[in-house]
Amino acid sequence: MNRFRALLNKIPNPFLRYGLLAVVSLFLVGILFFLSIYFGAWGKLPSKKELSNFEYQRASEVYTADSVLIGKYYLFDRQPIPYENFPPHLLDALIAIEDERFYEHSGVDYPSLFRVAFKTILMQDESSGGGSTLTQQLAKNLYPRKDRAKANLAINKIKEMIIASRLEDLYSKKEILTHYLNTVSFGDNTYGIESASLRFFNKRTLELTIEEAAVLVGMLKATYGYNPRVFPENSLRRRNLVLQSMVNNKFLEEGQKDSLSNVPIKLNYRKFNYTDGLAPYFREEVRKQLLKWSNTEKEKGNAYNIYTSGLKIYTTLDYKMQQLAEKVMKTHMASLQKSFERSYAKNAPWQTDKKIIEKAVRNSPHYKKLIQNGLDPQQAMDSLRQKRTMTLADWSGEKTVQASPIDSIKHYMKFLNTGSLAIDAQTGAVKTWIGGVDFKNFKFDHVAQSKRQVGSTFKPIVYTAALEVGIPACTYFSASEVEYKNLKGWSPSNSGEKDETYLNYSMEEALSNSVNTVAVKVLEATGIENVLIQAKNMGVFSSLPEQPSLALGTGEIYVNELAGVYASYVNDGRAVLPYLIETITDQKDSVLTRFEPKRARERAFSSTTRELMIQMMKATVDKGTAKRIRTTYGLNNDIAGKTGTTQNNKDAWFVALTPKLVHVTWVGLDNHEIGFRSTSLGQGANAALPLFALWYKELNRAKEFNSITKARFKRPSKTVLDELNCPPVKRDGFFKRLFKNPNKKRRKRFNTR
Structure with missing residues (x-):
């Protein structure tokens, strides 16, 4: 220190003397500032051990x-791939536009950094870029900046420089490129080149053409501003700039660049999200x-x-x-x-039946939330009647309309599913x-x-049980309606206008035409318990009603x-x-x-x-x-x-x-x-x-x-064909028809054994 003072005193010009003092002081402050960041005064930095074991989240x-x-399940849409899956022209495009001295530096490109500092600080050129190498960008990908205020820009930059240097000590250039391309963001919660390639072009990274790779690499400067789906013209200009950079760095011939620059961007955009696809x-x-x-x-x-x-x-x-x-x-x-x-x-009914509409409204999440928030039922209903801008969908697409939540409930209530x-x-x-x-x-x-x-899709189980208890397939059952006295007058009927008073159906005919009256009689002849056992043996695990209506699929x-x-x-x-x-x-x-x-x-x-x-x-x-x-x-x-x-x-x-x-x-x-x-x-x-x-x-x-x-x-088999070889329908005999009143239902007790 004494020697430094003596040296200063030998300088006769006071401006030079104090200027040198200021420069040295700034240098010492800079060293101290750097050391404070290095030793964690501004937040702990990851050690080499931590950097050698990091893992990123994968979809x-x-x-x-x-x-x-x-489809994918993810917090961050990322699908890491190995270095071998990167086509050479993708790596060329990346290095040409983002870090042309990538293979020469050790994590920090000082000439580029000083160039950016000079343009930004002295020339006030905000478009001069950030001067960050791919390794520094990888550091930022792995440890995102928590504070983006301009006041902390220098701290963040120095942190990234230190982490980048440590990464270069730990990993080869191939490994750094692999980690970078697997972690970098492409916007829309899409991380890594593989996910971006699948999203924008619906193809694997290895299948990307030169111009497609240039589009994705071009997005890295501004993932929203150069998004080819949102801003296709911006993306096209940026892609062509990437292609020109590839020419400047001798990765591409001028003629090939001219040809590719005239190719329009052809997206095959595909979302892997929760509701689409x-x-x-x-x-x-x-x-x-x-x-x-x-x-x-x-x-x-x-x-x-x-x-x-x-x-x-x-x-x-x-x-x-x-x-x-x-x-x-x-x-x-x-x-x-x-x-x-x-x-x-x-x-x-979704427009005119007040009871159905009110019940649907009261069962809706909107109504229940309002009640939970302290509104009384009338206030909740009044709130749900207020019209607002909303989107309603139907088979013709989505439409933005002025409607109330009740209108929305009524709208969706009508849809068949x-x-x-x-x-x-x-x-x-x-x-x-x-x-x-x-x-x-x-x-x-x-x-x-x-x-x-x-409904009637349960009838085959009933008929299966009947065959299993020994009822022949050619057994005939009357199709006439019966009123069951012990079932409160329950009287199942058949659909259609056909007069079936005097008809008797074989089991095949009754099942193929879904005759309700016969299905109930087959159930009665088989026994409800036997049908329930048969259903369970066939894989029905839901509880079934132990009632004769079971035959009709209740x-x-x-x-x-x-x-x-x-x-x-x-x-x-x-x-x-x-x-x-x-x-x-x-x-x-x-x-x-x-x-x-x-x-x-x-x-x-x-x-x-x-x-x-x-x-x-x-x-x-x-x-x-x-x-x-x-x-x-x-x-x-x-x-x-x-x-x-x-x-x-x-x-x-x-x-x-x-x-x-x-x-x-x-x-x-x-x-x-x-x-x-x-x-x-x-x-x-x-x-x-x-x-x-x-x-x-x-x-x-x-x-x-x-x-x-x-x-x-x-x-x-012949046995089966023989068992089914009978007339499908038989009419009652003359005397039975003579004494049967077609306008009067037969009354009997249902055998519930």
Whole structure:
């Protein structure tokens, strides 16, 4: 210090003397400032040990059975990939525009830093850039700035320089590029080049063309301002600047640059979010099952987080089958919705029935929240009548309107909904899953969450039980109505105008035409207890009513439950449990769990009964209630099935059996108080059956499904054909008709043994 003072005193010019003193003082202050940051006075810096073990959060990926990515679960949408998956032109573009001396510096590019400092501080050029190297940017990606105030800019920059130097000591240049491209943000909660490539171009990073890579690299300067979807012109200019930088750095020829600069940006934008994309209801059910799995694994000491662990979930879903199923669902349900609203005209209950409307409003989340916030019922209703700007959706799209929350409730109350499922008949693997018409506005899943009365789709279980207790298939049952004295005068009737007073049906004829009166008599002859046992053996796990109305399907069953039950008819008498996930792997593709098919160990019925029931349900399609499959839709495939319609046309069902697949469809309204206006519109054959028929027509057109659509049921044995070889209908004899009053119902007690 004394020598420094002596040196200063030797300088005769006081301006030079004090100038040198100021420079030295600033230098010493700078050193002290740097050291204070280095030793953590402005916040702890990560050590080399921490930097060598860092992990970034990874999105878990959901794949179809044919390995198509259909969704992700994430907090940050990131899919890390190895260095080998980066095409050379991507790396060239990145280095050319972001850090052209990347391979020469050791984390900090001092010439560039001084250039930026000179332009920013002395020339006040705010467009001079930040002077940060890719390694410094990686440091910022790994440890984002918590305070972005200008006053802390210097602190943050120095921190990043120190971290960058440590990163360069720990990692090779290839590893730094890999970490950088896997962590950098592209906006919209998208992190890493792989996620960005899939989002903007729907392709893997390795498949990116030069101009596509330049678009994504160009976004790094300003992820919103150069977003090609939001600002295509800005993005185009920025892309071409990246291409010019590649020329300047000898990564690209001038002529090639000129050619690529004239190529328009062609996006194939694809969101992997909660409500959009293929099979949203299916993906949500997969998510729920994954959460249960991860909780079970946690108990074993394995900590897997479905949002951050980068799991890969390989499901049973068939990508093209699901695409086709969603396509025909939209076509049919949009058309059916028009017919449904037209049938009510001005008498629509969602507009005129005050009790139904008020009940719906009081059950709404809006109303309940207002009550929880202290409003009384009248105040809550008054608040919900206030109009505001909102978006309402229908089959023509979304519209911004002035409407009240009550208007919104009434609007969505009228929509028909559906639950549709196709499974592999032998394994239970889910091939298609449609839980509703619009996941964005109707989150409730009608496949796994909704229990509805199944109507006549329960009748095959009744008939199966009858055959199992020894009732011959050619037993005849009278179709005439009966009033049951011990059931408060309950008298089931048949739909249609056909006079059935003197008719007696074989079991095949009664089932194929869904004759209610006969189904109840078959149940009585079989015994309610035997039918309940049969249902349980076939895979029904829902509670069923121990009442004669069980024969008409008053029991409530899930769609996926019913699919597993019907699978027993084409699976050697064994029910299956529909399942969605095949395997779960970690980010390195090591298998963590395999899910095996679950099917009943014991047969629920004999092979003879199985063949008889298939023949009866084939008759339903060939000449019974489901004959539209042949006449209207022209399907000549081997198909058996059963329609179902519940009381007051509240629920429409159709179950289709093919040698390879079971397909179940339900159609109705979420509000149980509203049904179809007429049976002709709301019956299973009209409302539900087309969702299968239209879908199967599409499968017939696709050769890759020939193994499914061209499969044939095994030819029934001679014993089975002989058992069904009887007239379908018999009329009462002359004397019986003579003494039977067609206008008077027979009264008797129902045998509830």
